[in-house]
Amino acid sequence: MITRQLRKIESMIAGAKWIGENVQIHGVSIDSRTVVQGNLYIPIIGPNSNGHDYINGAIQNGAVATLWKKDQPNPPQDIPTIFVEDTLIALQQLAASYRNQLKQATFIGITGSNGKTSTKDILHQVLSTRFKTKKTIGNYNNHIGVPLTLLSLDEDVEMAVIEMGMDHLLEIAFLSDMVKPDIAMIMNIGSAHLETMGTLENIAQAKCEIVTGLKKDGVLVVNGDDDLLLKETKRHSCKQLTFGEKSSNQLYLTSFHQGESSLQFTASNSNSMFALSLIGRHQAINCLAVMQVAHLLHLSEADIQTGFRQVQLTTQRNEVKRFGSVTIINDTYKSNPESVKAAIQTLESLPNRKRKIFVMGDMVDLGEQAVALHKQIGTYIAEANIDMVLGSGDLTFHTITSIQERDTSPQADFFLEEEKLIETIIVLAKEPCTILLKASRSLQFDKVVEAIEKRLMK
Template sequence: MIIRSIDAIIRMLDADYIENGNIEEKIKGVCIDSRKVVEGNLYIPIHGINNNGHLFVQQAIDNGAKAVLWERKEENPPEDVVVILVDDTTKALQELAKAYRKQLHMKVVGVTGSNGKTSTKDILASVLKEHYITQKTLGNYNNEIGVPLTLLSLNEDVEVAVVEMGMENLGELSFLTHLVEPDIAIISNVGTAHLENLGTMENIAKAKVEIVEGLNENGSLIYNGDQELLKNAVREKEIPGSISIRTFGMDKRNDYIVSAVRQKKEGIYFSVTPSEQSSYFLDMIGKHQAMNATAAMIAAKALHVSDEEIQRGFTNIEKTGLRNELVVCDRCLILNDSYKSNPQSAIAALETMEEFEVPYKIAVLGDMLELGETSDQIHYDLGKETARFHLQEILTIGDMARYIAQGAFNHNTDDVKVVYFENKEELSEYLFPYMHKDCMLLVKGSRGMKLDELVNVLIEKNKK
């Protein structure tokens, strides 16, 4: 984490201050949540949608804040800590992160994509730890607040940082990549996430390719070459010749070709050409993870990590929760993939469940959010797609998920049970008896649906 004197922080921000304490004292880390402040932190009060962090400054001080940022327009600055005056605390957080990033002697890999960026980040960080002192984005800290906090959480001795970057609109990734200044950029893929904001898939691809704008000179871009939309966006970007470009995918025209992907209960096996190793094992489930692992492998090799180290990293991954998480609940195997959902990731989750030899399979599908004006048709089409999977029951929940149920009902065979549920309470009551049967349950929905709560209820109820 950032450890600097208060005076150094003031100079990094070129800010004015109120000297209510010793500016030679050091701050240790930053925090934007007054409840989570610990001794020595710099407290940065942010204006949120519903809250103004300035109102909670006393709690931050009581918890041990050594100094605080303070917007000039805010009244009654505190009198018992050093107050650093800024025009906008969010912008000051970003400026501080950018200044700190420049002071660290490290390589940075930036990761983005509609699906798979968190898994790619987790895989790559695991691999790099075999060779370097490595840190990564924790959780989903991947936006205009989370990315600066990620940078400020890095230790002085870090050698490689893996930073996840998200976006919802054009221009956002451009801003983040200029903060991060990656040496290597990975685009896992382009999907329908944020179609509501960006309007077209072409715009989504353009938004993802913005990541190259902050790439360091002689940097590397690694992207999914199976997607024509992404290839076209890269061509149109007019990327400088000093930046090397590598593609991965199953198409034989890619620089790195993924093949022979096999799903087993313990994980997946796959091959990559060219490679010194005939095949790899990855401690994750879902055949699509082979693509994410290949992107991570290319980045690791660019940083001189050996094949042996890559394979060791693949077998010991610290995974971010709620993504393709296998949970055993009595006799039921639950595939908890409740962090996010869009058509591509939902199909990938269904394909993953298809690989398991379980006698009875139930898919719980919730709303996929931010899909724009054609959301009803997209949900209906997902329901239609379920017909190609061996499912015994399709259960849906959410306003838009009614269309999933309709598509499933219209296109699945008569022996597939399709049920729509109004709420999670009814759904959990219905599902609980299945915990005592040999079956598999997929739980998939956008984060706003909070379907992880459904999984937690089933697990806790089974314990009792």
Template sequence: MIKITIKEAAEILNADYFGDKDKLICGVSIDSREVSENNLFVPIKGLTTNGHNYIASAIEKGSIATLWNIDEPNPPTDIAVIFVNDTVIGLQKLAEAYRNKLQTKIVGITGSNGKTSTKDITAGILSQKYITQKTLGNYNTEIGVPYTLLSLDENCEVAVIEMGMERAGEIEFLTRLVRPDIGIITSVGLVHIDNFDSIEDIACAKLEIVKGIKNDGLFIYYGDDELIQNTVNNTEIKNSIKRQTFGENRKNSLWLKEFKEDINGISFKISDDGCSDFHMEMLGKHQALNALAAILAAKELGMTYEEIKFGLSKIEKTGLRNEVLKIKKCTILNDCYKSNPVSIKAALDIFELFESSKKVVVLGDMLGYREMSEDTHYNVGRDLSAYKIDELITIGEMAKYMAQGARENTEIKSIIEFDNKEQATQYISKYLAVDSAILIKGSRFLKLEEITNTLKQL
């Protein structure tokens, strides 16, 4: 984590301050509940909460200094205070200065789907050879990325940083802050389409990652996607940046040669080392493809295939993605981090592996599709015809169009609509006493993991 005196921090920010200039800040916190001893507390002013209101809690937990918006009243007097026009910009400037100081190699990852899993896989592999840190949870925004950078230890050899976006320009900002040695694009899809005019614009926004990749760095992307390839061809990329691709097509730098899976995980062979299997305790062919991107990054950083194979067995997975839980007689595939047509299909493909006398799919609203929302939800319901499903349960207003699509295009016998997750949870609870399998999938905003949390208590 960053270690810096109060005076040094104020000089980086060109800011006025009061307090002991020689006192040493050890780490940064943006949440008063997670403050550690000698932290710099950075209060964030959001739409619904204002971090400045929690300064007393931060001090009680051990904060010795705080950034403070100059237009906020009542700054504390018992710790050091650094006055800034905007605490978020202050956080970003500190992160930029710290990044420039670090000798850490950084792998930066973005994509409409798969970036978090690719982050986890890449970090798992690299940790077998290097002191490795990664983005924790979903800290992948203009606040989360600088917070992650400031959390890196000075002896960190490799960091894996996830970069998310909702609008054009955000990846360019983050990649220039992170300055990755290796940049990865996992996919491009209709995510946050309400902020873009077309999927082509989304692809261009994702390609902003190349603007921050260091000279002589490596750009890795999913080569089977024609949209990504066309966007790459039409994007100005420095000649010093190398390019490699992954996918199922033989034209790629690394391609998936064989693939097998069961409920316990996946096995696959790759084009560059086709004699032996790679194993992962993750589910879905998309995870094998994510692993290919991670393998290319690991090879670039000098790892052997033996080290890579061992690393694939040591992946620490981020929660709420394809978690398999057993509650009484019911098996639940809990995949509640986000929802879009691509991730729903991936979850359904995995759910096909589950065997039980009753298979139930619970789908919630997908957010961010604007005038396309009704058709997009309807098409998801229509496409359920490709899967063995005994009952479909939908949650939310837009998800009713999934139910309509399923009624008009599938043979699912029972289709039930609920307005909220509480109603759905009460109904689903009867399956705990039955040999059943349930897939739960919805946008992060809905917090559908609360269904499983409630069921665990029954």
């Protein structure tokens, strides 16, 4: 984490004015509840709260200094203070300056509509076999999370894997300028953020902004299966490496086998079989992207194999738990048409003969196309080789209706009440089955999963 005297911190922020003792800070926090001894507290003004109001709590928890927006009243008198025009901008400037001082580290930036977090986790594990490696914690991938991630890096870090998300044009460009990646990765383009971005073309343009801060001799690793994405990346002159399913890619999948809780695959550059304790063909594609980066950084095949065997994903991403003859797959962090299709394909590919049940909640942020896309995904699911679909959510109603209109579809039922959905799942779980739950985070299906798991553990 960043460790600097306040005099140095002041010099890293434009227009800052420091008052008080020249103490040394160890790390930063924007949340008074998570402050630990030695931290610099950075109070952020948000839509629902003002971090300046919690300065006393930050001091009680160990903050030794604070940033303070100049127009905010009642600055603290008992710890040193750096006055700034805007504390959020100051956080970002401090992070950008600190990143520039980490000259020995290699920075890898990751973006894409789906698979960012899983790929980050896999890449982190592979690089950790040879290097001191740090990654974005959880989903800290925006204009606040990325600066916090940068400031959490130790001075002797060798590899930094930074996830970058976006809600609008120029956001990834801003983050890329801050991170200045040596290697940039674009996993794919999908329907996520159609509500704010309008078209897939705009989403492709926004994702390609990751090259904005790419070093002069940097490399872009890109999914070559996506024609729209490739069309956009061709506008950029940086070196590019492709991965994917198609044999036109520089690295492509040559075989895939799905086990009940693990996968195996082969790739075009090796005769070896690679194995991970993950499920889903899409995870094998994510691994190809990781392998391209690993090759750039001169890791051996043995290093890659070792890293793959040790992978553990962030929670709510294809998280598998077993309760006797019942398997629960929790994929409730994010949902859009592309990731729902990947989830269905995963459920279909599982080799067990148990009943396969798909539980779906709304896909959000799809804008004017939301209803149409929910109907379309229903048409897709209707052709799937699964046994049952349960749905909940205003938009998912259209998915279930679309499935029910097909004579050969899996059984499909819609639930207005969450408790009735849970009760139905518990009854179904009296027989051997695999249940995959998929929804956008705002549907809070993680609570549905938690309720089901508690009941199954009794």
